[in-house]
Amino acid sequence: MTRLGLRARVTAGFAVGALLLAASMALFSYDLTRRSLLEERERTAVRAAYVDAAVVRTGLDTDAPDVVEVLRSLDTGSIRRPLLHLNGRWHARNAEVSASSVPVDLQRLVRSGTPAVQRVRIDGQPVLLVGVPLSDSATYYELTSLREVERTFQVLALTLTAVAIMIAGSGAALGWYATRHSLRPLTAVADAAERIAAGDFGTRLAATTDPDLTRLSTSFNHMVDQLVQRIERDRRFAADVSHELRSPLQTLAAAASVLSRRREHHDDRTATAAGLVADEITRFQRLVDDLIQLARTEQPAQRELVDAAALARDVCRARSLPDSLVRTTAIGTGGWWVDRRRVEQILGNLLDNAVRYGGGPVAVRLGWRDRDTAVLEVDDEGPGVPVGDRVGIFDRFVRGRAAHARADTDGTGLGLALVAQHAAAHGGRAGVIDRPGGGARFFVELPGSLR
Numbered sequence: 001m002t003r004l005g006l007r008a009r010v011t012a013g014f015a016v017g018a019l020l021l022a023a024s025m026a027l028f029s030y031d032l033t034r035r036s037l038l039e040e041r042e043r044t045a046v047r048a049a050y051v052d053a054a055v056v057r058t059g060l061d062t063d064a065p066d067v068v069e070v071l072r073s074l075d076t077g078s079i080r081r082p083l084l085h086l087n088g089r090w091h092a093r094n095a096e097v098s099a100s101s102v103p104v105d106l107q108r109l110v111r112s113g114t115p116a117v118q119r120v121r122i123d124g125q126p127v128l129l130v131g132v133p134l135s136d137s138a139t140y141y142e143l144t145s146l147r148e149v150e151r152t153f154q155v156l157a158l159t160l161t162a163v164a165i166m167i168a169g170s171g172a173a174l175g176w177y178a179t180r181h182s183l184r185p186l187t188a189v190a191d192a193a194e195r196i197a198a199g200d201f202g203t204r205l206a207a208t209t210d211p212d213l214t215r216l217s218t219s220f221n222h223m224v225d226q227l228v229q230r231i232e233r234d235r236r237f238a239a240d241v242s243h244e245l246r247s248p249l250q251t252l253a254a255a256a257s258v259l260s261r262r263r264e265h266h267d268d269r270t271a272t273a274a275g276l277v278a279d280e281i282t283r284f285q286r287l288v289d290d291l292i293q294l295a296r297t298e299q300p301a302q303r304e305l306v307d308a309a310a311l312a313r314d315v316c317r318a319r320s321l322p323d324s325l326v327r328t329t330a331i332g333t334g335g336w337w338v339d340r341r342r343v344e345q346i347l348g349n350l351l352d353n354a355v356r357y358g359g360g361p362v363a364v365r366l367g368w369r370d371r372d373t374a375v376l377e378v379d380d381e382g383p384g385v386p387v388g389d390r391v392g393i394f395d396r397f398v399r400g401r402a403a404h405a406r407a408d409t410d411g412t413g414l415g416l417a418l419v420a421q422h423a424a425a426h427g428g429r430a431g432v433i434d435r436p437g438g439g440a441r442f443f444v445e446l447p448g449s450l451r
Helices: 006-060 067-072 104-111 147-182 184-197 211-261 268-296 308-318 340-357 401-405 415-425
Strands: 080-086 089-092 116-122 125-133 138-145 304-307 326-328 335-338 361-369 373-380 429-434 440-446
Touching: 006 067, 006 080, 006 116, 006 125, 006 138, 006 147, 067 080, 067 089, 104 116, 104 125, 104 138, 125 147, 147 184, 184 211, 211 268, 304 308, 304 340, 308 326, 308 335, 308 340, 308 361, 308 373, 335 340, 340 361, 340 373, 340 415, 340 440, 415 429, 415 440
Parallel strands: 326 361
Antiparallel strands: 080 089, 080 138, 116 125, 125 138, 304 335, 361 373, 373 440, 429 440
């Protein structure tokens, strides 16, 4: 299950909180308004029923009352309907109202001499029923329609629901704005961290006037300063050690060369030992050279316009490889805006890796990807690189399974690490995939390299 981000959670929290608050206020307002309207309508209906009951009592106080005429004389409008129970018979102005409209319990209560009020539903419509006793033999009922009140309640409910939804939406918008504003410093920190990870050690957070964020920017900038100092110390240490090792290595190499030239004057054991010493000194010299190059990779790339195709052919010829290996796309034939020394070493290390572990290179491709990203690819015909090793082989002093399988001891374990470092200095990356038809395809992406 994917976890929501901080901005989404805060926005959802604002929306839910606003919705709950709006719903609570809407329910409270609806209940209060409903009670008030019903109580007001009930009071009005009761007053009107008593007035009409008095008119009916007066009309019946004759020797031969005309009940229908008395009921027709009432000014009840369109929402009130009278009903009279006199001497065991029911009388109404129209057929819409009958004795079945009055609950039996209410009839019994009114006949006992007690006025009563009850809300009922007749034919699905809400009605307020008021019963008034007139005499021992007469009771008056008045049915007041509550349909308009119920419609008012429906409109009120829809309005309050719409208001609650709008408030929830406003809460979500407020939460989104608040998080966007509040998380802006964190976004700046993340952007700065990405630039630093890409090798831009000059990145710093801008000073802020917010006292709550001053400590964040100050601490972050101080951390970057300390990191840069530590990296610079490590780089200088590696460079200094490598340079200091060069002099004794040159002396050892000269002595080993003398021993190698005089091998025929020594016995077999001494000659073998001299050969091993010379080989190890040569490997040690390559290791020192790689360490010096690795120390230099921390420096920014010095870009210039380079004929990438010509450079690739020169690198191939320097390794006695046919320059026909180099293949370019139409856009790959132009100049690349790159660090010439770094790209030359990238090509050289990838070709050396293909020769040593991949059965030899079969193609060197120069192309492009994503508008301005130059891509360099070296194909070999070796066993390929297992998926689990495709990231680790670009780490320092890591050697792939092919090297172990061949029991190779010539490699320093820094060649591909240098490739990755040079790619990172350009803001790019290095990787490896399977080559169609077998083997491995090492690639390097160099953004911002096409001009």
